[in-house]
Amino acid sequence: MxxxxxxxxxxxxxxxxxxxxxxxxxxxxxxxxxxxxxxxxxxxxxxxxxxxxxxxxxxxxxxxxxxxxxxxxxxxxxxxxxxxxxxxxxxxxxxxxxxxxxxxxxxxxxxxxxxxxxxxxxxxxxxxxxxxxxxxxxxxxxxxxxxxxxxxxxxxxxVNPLEPAVWPGAAKVPVAMPGPIGWIAGRTGEVSTGRESGHGFAFDCEEPRHRAVLHPHALADRTVTNGEWAAFIAEGGYADPRHWLADGWAWVQANRIGAPLYWREIDGVWTRFGLDGRRPIDPAAPVTHVSLFEADAYASWAGARLPTEFEWEAAAADADPHAGNQLDAAGPVEPRPSPSGPAWFGDVWEWTGSAYRPYPGFRTAEGAVGEYNGKFMSGQFVLRGGSCATPRGHMRASYRNFFYPHQRWQFTGVRLAKDL
Missing domain, CATH: 1.20.120 (Four Helix Bundle (Hemerythrin (Met), subunit A))
Structure with missing residues (x-):
């Protein structure tokens, strides 16, 4: 690096x-x-x-x-x-x-x-x-x-049948379900993306800064909620191959996937397991622990798509990366219902439809630290925005996280996009 x-x-x-x-x-x-x-x-x-x-x-x-x-x-x-x-x-x-x-x-x-x-x-x-x-x-x-x-x-x-809690859960204050998703028109034309060298710390995969072309599009003003995901399940989203990528459908079938990781239906009520033990899902909170395959299928079902990483970065460029629900101290950690207005950082990592590949002009450094990121640029997808478990101060608009499309044990969620 x-x-x-x-x-x-x-x-x-x-x-x-x-x-x-x-x-x-x-x-x-x-x-x-x-x-x-x-x-x-x-x-x-x-x-x-x-x-x-x-x-x-x-x-x-x-x-x-x-x-x-x-x-x-x-x-x-x-x-x-x-x-x-x-x-x-x-x-x-x-x-x-x-x-x-x-x-x-x-x-x-x-x-x-x-x-x-x-x-x-x-x-x-x-x-x-x-x-x-x-x-x-x-x-x-x-x-x-x-x-x-x-x-x-x-x-x-x-995986422990006792499902122990790491920390006691915080008191829950009921939050009303948010209204329908609103849409924010994104920037179009050529935009600068990536971290500019010399402007503070960045991982090597965030550089060099370069130009990308954005076509007319809009991004959702919030991430998908647990309640919306429950509707996707209820309408047979996991059983309809029309919404799934071929690899995703094979993954669903082979692993008998029918809900986000850690979800379980008990007496007709969807629950989730978290660091505070098992609790009913909060329908107003962002859905989390979903794979890229699930995110892409939900977007198809909703008549939308996933944003590209460059669309996401352009939209979040002027937002405060220190804001939002991020990790400050040891204690209960979970996504929370978003406040009014777009929230770009915290709660859940947002899957993009972009492959994790090097930017034009990327070079790895000599020596062992040169192995930090570059050798993993194969078969993975980019996520943006950080999560409730990301230490506050660690995040920035150019930050590129990356995982394989089937992985979902991280706090991963979904923001929709659409073409205009």
Whole structure:
């Protein structure tokens, strides 16, 4: 990955940011036992303690090992355990078997985190700019893993018949169903898209800034709700192949999909499982945990389509990326009914119809950090806008998330678009 001047490079400010990010990760696992933190319910998800250790390995490897002469690894066996996918860093423990790591314990990993934190903060004032940029990259990387940690815990707990809650649910205030979707005419013609180099932190996949052509279109002024999705189910949306892409229909049939992930009908009432346990769905809240296949089928059923990532970015360019329902602290995390007016950030990641591919002129950097994004630009689709589990301050209009079309354990939802 190309590292660019960070948002904050002054060591004192960067140190405060580092402490804040690292502290949130610790807070998110405060209610977990060692057994909870060791669970791995599927290959796509990782144990909570692996997330805690991997993010520490990132700082230890790319900052301390590579930029601090004489630094000694906390444990020279652990890079094999906590490297994720960096081929340049050598062999690593197989991803599907991370749940087999009963040792090191959660307590031992917390000791590792404390040691890495102390070592990095001690040398921060003397680090060169390239290393400071890597500290910022590491903070951004850990914020990504904070969201993954939450969604992975949710999946781990969902396979337990007891369906335990991570946190008690917040008191529910009834919210009226929103009115019909309104439509916002989008920009047309040539637009600039992507992050401009030198204008704050960006991941390499957001660059270079380039021109895209937009045809007349409109975007929905809100995302699709649970109540609207229940109507899609009731009208046979999951049973009608006319609405589905061929791969999506094959996926529905092979996996017997009939509702969003974590939904279950009990005594005629749709419920969902969340980090606060199982509860009736809130019909006014954004639907979440749907795949691209489901999003595309719903759009077809509704007589619309999914937006392109460039349509979405152009519409959200002037919106405040710090606004909306995003992650601020450990506690109940779920999408909430949107306030009046368009809300572009938070609640649910919004599927686009755009393939995750490089922008014109994209280049990967030399070395291991060059593996950060580029090698995953195959077979995945772009999502925009962040979610209720995205740490506040991590988001921007140019941010490109990406998943395979069948995946839905993240907080993924749907905003419709249509041609004009």
């Amino acid at each position: 190309r590292t660019k001047p960070a948002i904050v490079t002054a060591p004192d400010a960067l140190g405060r940011r580092f402490r804040t990010v690292r502290g949130l990760s610790t807070a998110l696992v405060a209610t977990l036992s060692d057994a909870d933190a060791t669970l791995q319910s599927m290959d796509d998800a990782s144990p909570a303690k692996w997330h805690l250790a991997h993010t520490s390995w990132f700082f230890e490897t790319f900052v301390l090992r590579d930029h601090v002469p004489g630094y000694r690894l906390f444990d020279d066996r652990w890079p094999f355990l906590f490297n994720s996918y960096y081929e340049a860093e050598g062999q690593r423990h197989a991803r599907p078997r991370r749940g087999m790591l009963s040792r090191p314990t959660l307590d031992a990993i917390q000791e590792y985190r404390a040691a890495v934190d102390a070592a990095l903060l001690a040398v921060l004032p003397e680090l060169p700019q390239a290393a400071l940029d890597l500290v910022e990259l590491g903070c951004q990387h850990e914020q990504q893993h904070q969201e993954l940690l939450l969604t992975d815990i949710l999946h781990h707990f969902s």
